[in-house]
Amino acid sequence: MERAEAISKIQEACKQIALQFMKIHPNVSGLNDEETQGDCLKSLHAMTTELEVIKKKLIRLQGRDDSGEL
16 A cells, blocks of 8 residues: 555544544533533543644655655
């Protein structure tokens, strides 16, 4: 698998994960338990932050000059 293909597949997976997170968030209030709601929102935030790290690393990798690998 080429680097560009791998990056594309990872980016698509990140997009799908983010879409799933957006489905979770509005339903947290329906749990009717403040502690659980707080923990869920805290965890969603942490996972979103980590997902953004992956996306930023991929953007940097895409911009890297591969001429040194020749």
